Amino acid sequence: MRLRTTLKLxxxxxxxxxTMSGPLVAVRTTxxxxxxxxxxxxxxxxxxxxxxxxxxxxxxxxxxxNLGSEATGGAPGTADVAGIDQKIAAVLGTAATEVAIxxxxxxxxxxxxxxxxxxxxxxxxxxxxxxxxxxxxxxVVDLAKTTFTSVTLPNPPAATPGARQNPRTQTIMDLGFANxxxxxxxxxxEEFASKLWSVPYPFAATDRGTSIEIFHGNHARxxxxxxxxxxxxxxxxxxxxxxxGYLCTPLVxxxxxxxxxxxxxxxxxxxxxxxxxxxxxxxxxxxxxQDYLLMSNTSRGxxxxxxxxxxxxxxxxxxxxxxxxxxxxxxxxxxxxxxxLLDTGRSIVITLQNGSRNLSAVILP
Amino acid sequence: xxxREVSGRGGWKAAALVVFLAAIAAASCGRSRPPAxxxxxxxxxxxxxxxxxxxxxxxxxxxxxxxxxxxLAVWQRFMRVxxxxxxxxxxxxxxxxxxxALEFEPKFPLDRGRDYVVRLYPSRLPAPRSxxxxxxxxxRAAGPSTAATVVTSxxxxxxxxxENLLRFYIHFSxxxxxxxxxxxVRLVDDKGVEIEAAFLRLDVDLWxxxxxxxxVFFDPGRVKRGIRPNRELGRALIAGRKYAITxxxxxxxxxxxxxxxxxxxxxxxxxxxxxxxxxxxxxIGGVTSGSREVLVVQFPWALDHALLQRAxxxxxxxxxxxxxxxxxxxxxxxxxxxxxxxxxxxxxxVILTVLEDPSGNRVGRPFEFEMFKAPAPESGERVTxxxxxx
Numbered sequence: 116m117r118l119r120t121t122l123k124l125x126x127x128x129x130x131x132x133x134t135m136s137g138p139l140v141a142v143r144t145t146x147x148x149x150x151x152x153x154x155x156x157x158x159x160x161x162x163x164x165x166x167x168x169x170x171x172x173x174x175x176x177x178x179x180x181n182l183g184s185e186a187t188g189g190a191p192g193t194a195d196v197a198g199i200d201q202k203i204a205a206v207l208g209t210a211a212t213e214v215a216i217x218x219x220x221x222x223x224x225x226x227x228x229x230x231x232x233x234x235x236x237x238x239x240x241x242x243x244x245x246x247x248x249x250x251x252x253x254x255v256v257d258l259a260k261t262t263f264t265s266v267t268l269p270n271p272p273a274a275t276p277g278a279r280q281n282p283r284t285q286t287i288m289d290l291g292f293a294n295x296x297x298x299x300x301x302x303x304x305e306e307f308a309s310k311l312w313s314v315p316y317p318f319a320a321t322d323r324g325t326s327i328e329i330f331h332g333n334h335a336r337x338x339x340x341x342x343x344x345x346x347x348x349x350x351x352x353x354x355x356x357x358x359x360g361y362l363c364t365p366l367v368x369x370x371x372x373x374x375x376x377x378x379x380x381x382x383x384x385x386x387x388x389x390x391x392x393x394x395x396x397x398x399x400x401x402x403x404x405q406d407y408l409l410m411s412n413t414s415r416g417x418x419x420x421x422x423x424x425x426x427x428x429x430x431x432x433x434x435x436x437x438x439x440x441x442x443x444x445x446x447x448x449x450x451x452x453x454x455x456l457l458d459t460g461r462s463i464v465i466t467l468q469n470g471s472r473n474l475s476a477v478i479l480p
Numbered sequence: 481x482x483x484r485e486v487s488g489r490g491g492w493k494a495a496a497l498v499v500f501l502a503a504i505a506a507a508s509c510g511r512s513r514p515p516a517x518x519x520x521x522x523x524x525x526x527x528x529x530x531x532x533x534x535x536x537x538x539x540x541x542x543x544x545x546x547x548x549x550x551x552l553a554v555w556q557r558f559m560r561v562x563x564x565x566x567x568x569x570x571x572x573x574x575x576x577x578x579x580x581a582l583e584f585e586p587k588f589p590l591d592r593g594r595d596y597v598v599r600l601y602p603s604r605l606p607a608p609r610s611x612x613x614x615x616x617x618x619x620r621a622a623g624p625s626t627a628a629t630v631v632t633s634x635x636x637x638x639x640x641x642x643e644n645l646l647r648f649y650i651h652f653s654x655x656x657x658x659x660x661x662x663x664x665v666r667l668v669d670d671k672g673v674e675i676e677a678a679f680l681r682l683d684v685d686l687w688x689x690x691x692x693x694x695x696v697f698f699d700p701g702r703v704k705r706g707i708r709p710n711r712e713l714g715r716a717l718i719a720g721r722k723y724a725i726t727x728x729x730x731x732x733x734x735x736x737x738x739x740x741x742x743x744x745x746x747x748x749x750x751x752x753x754x755x756x757x758x759x760x761x762x763x764i765g766g767v768t769s770g771s772r773e774v775l776v777v778q779f780p781w782a783l784d785h786a787l788l789q790r791a792x793x794x795x796x797x798x799x800x801x802x803x804x805x806x807x808x809x810x811x812x813x814x815x816x817x818x819x820x821x822x823x824x825x826x827x828x829x830v831i832l833t834v835l836e837d838p839s840g841n842r843v844g845r846p847f848e849f850e851m852f853k854a855p856a857p858e859s860g861e862r863v864t865x866x867x868x869x870x
Contacts, residue, residue, distance in 0.1 A: 157684070172684060173689070198567070201566065201567050202567050202569055204563065204566060204567075205562065205563055205566045205567035205568075205569035205571070206569055206570075206571060206572050207571070207572065207587075207588050208561075208563055208571040208572070208573075208586050208587075208588055208590060208591070208596070209563065209588070209591050209594070210563065210566065210591075210594070211566075213591070215658070233658060234588055235591075235658070236657040236658045236659050236732060236736065237657050237658070237732075237733075237734040237735060237736055238655050238691070238734035238735075239589065240657075240658050241588055243588070253569075255572040255587055273789075273790035273791075273793070274790060274791055274792050274793025274800065274830045274831070274832050274862070275790070275792070275793040275794070275800065275801075275802070275803060275805055275816070276793075276800050276801075276802045282688035282689065282693055282786060283688075283786070283790065284686070284687065284688055284689060286684045286686065287684075288683075288684070302682075302684070302686075303686075304686035304687065304688065304695040305695065305784070305786045305787055305834075306784075306787060306834045306836050306842075307646060307647065307697065307700070307836070307840050341700065344683075362680070362700065362701060363701045390701060390712070391677075391701070391712075395683070413681070
């Protein structure tokens with residue numbers, strides 16, 4: 116393992132808040148007992164009282180699932196499962212090639228791991244949510260037994276009424292819950308805009324998407340509209356922030372209080388973690404009295420990032436070459452496709468090794 | 481009808497109890513004739529239910545014993561359905577007794593053309609039979625063949641793309657599968673050599689709702705000048721050179737079949753387009769009041785094909801006019817046919833500030849610009865350009 120300590124730096128970035136007309140977020144506030152009609156299932160995140168937020172990318176919606184009896188029933192914990200993709204495929208009655216694992220999240224009390232999956236590749240592809248327990252048993256969550264509320268991210272209005280069907284979609288990159296608000300990072304299939312939504316939970320009132328721009332220290336120009344790939348909520352100097360990972364790979368802190376449409380805010384980049392890369396997942400953990408981020412990446416492995424630097428960096432005034440900030444690359448963690456915190460001492464990962472995907476607990480570095 | 485749903489493991493104590501009770505029942509009743517042979521068949525889907533697997537040959541006592549079993553393990557010990565060649569794990573689904581037969585309805589529809597193994601263990605019936613275990617392979621017939629899907633067009637359609645192009649769209653004749661494009665869409669040079677790492681690989685695929693249009697982003701790290709991937713690798717496109725976008729015919733459509741043909745769009749790379757969109761430089765054609773003449777707006781360079789269809793409109797007295805929009809001239813012209821005849825007087829061309837050109841330049845602001853010399857971004861949702869209908 117290599118420890119790199121480089122100059123502290125910071126980046127100024129601005130939020131240009133889009134002002135949109137009409138209802139901004141469609142909301143279902145009354146729990147519905149028949150189960151959600153998910154079109155797809157992608158990012159997962161647990162919220163208060165064990166509610167599971169599940170992103171439906173096809174419908175640009177987020178469901179808050181009350182799992183009820185489906186949250187329990189398994190042995191506590193999560194056992195390692197070799198060939199998790201093949202075993203999930205078997206339970207779902209198909210081949211591993213027909214299964215796409217889209218995310219995982221650990222239940223806060225049972226420590227069972229919930230895995231979101233798309234089953235099938237064609238028009239009949241279906242979402243599935245599975246629970247892996249402490250004995251490695253794989254249970255298909257019966258969504259019909261869950262109750263839910265939901266929000267839908269809107270498409271912006273078209274300028275011409277009656278224009279032909281709008282083919283724009285708004286996909287969901289990541290979800291997180293902090294300070295009573297669900298935070299959603301989105302990306303459109305048309306304009307290269309990064310939207311960040313902050314929605315109070317329970318879903319009673321709505322909020323507007325904030326368009327984000329960052330100043331990327333790696334190239335000293337405005338990074339317009341770059342999408343957030345992964346983020347975690349974190350308190351910096353007592354103030355709630357989200358820590359966001361971008362393409363190529365600035366790590367940026369954004370004060371939650373700044374997510375107000377119509378205002379410009381300043382944020383700070385705390386590290387430049389390297390080009391030719393994008394973040395996959397991020398988790399927070401504590402070890403020996405220090406807080407760390409653990410971030411998996413497409414081409415730069417898994418990084419351990421001390422959070423102490425989040426509070427101290429200064430605004431950038433010049434281009435940065437290479438990487439900046441303090442981080443350590445964890446050489447023992449390779450092929451990580453999914454990552455979450457299992458308990459105080461371990462992460463849970465799905466890795467791709469020799470064509471097979473394995474679910475395993477890994478001691479936090 | 482009794483239903484038991486399974487998706488994992490079950491306990492065995494209840495199973496043993498039911499076996500015991502059923503054995504007593506069978507012994508007390510006696511058997512007057514040998515039981516019918518057990519047979520598993522696949523029953524195709526009907527309007528009100530999916531395809532399922534039905535086991536016949538159970539006696540009424542056997543069916544009744546299964547029906548009364550509270551524990552799923554009783555059902556699953558007798559009958560397991562698995563994917564042929566896969567893990568030895570029972571599929572999730574629901575067991576029930578219907579019309580004297582045992583039915584297994586999978587939680588997810590059985591794939592067409594895939595082999596499933598049904599294993600029956602007569603010795604594990606609540607009243608055990610002495611028959612050996614039965615294994616039967618069942619398969620749903622492949623679906624009706626449909627016309628192969630093809631690529632119908634690509635946007636921009638022009639023969640010259642700016643070297644800093646950020647995004648293009650691939651249009652299909654029918655819905656495609658969820659298979660990611662990464663392995664099927666390539667940028668090649670005029671010698672057919674692939675330009676590596678040209679495109680942004682996302683975890684998510686950017687389809688439209690019906691999976692007939694796919695959005696591909698060039699890696700913005702290579703597009704933007706000065707950023708490290710750009711310094712190390714340069715832009716994927718270099719002005720003056722010739723390229724092609726190729727789409728591999730092996731990319732599966734929603735029916736699982738390959739494309740009807742591979743697709744190739746040849747183009748030359750031109751100079752970068754790094755200007756912000758300036759509606760004042762557009763040409764707004766004249767239309768006559770009382771007519772439904774086509775309003776034509778022409779741009780100095782091509783704008784984004786998709787965004788043009790929703791980001792431009794016409795308003796009169798702040799009320800949007802209904803009409804039909806078409807895009808022409810390789811995305812350099814926007815044509816609006818009003819639903820009602822034009823009225824004389826002041827009108828506005830409405831431009832939503834989400835409008836971009838294919839290089840990501842927006843209204844009043846290029847995709848990249850110096851940090852502290854940035855022009856003020858358009859903070860509103862829309863800008864307008866007045867014109868008069870006479």
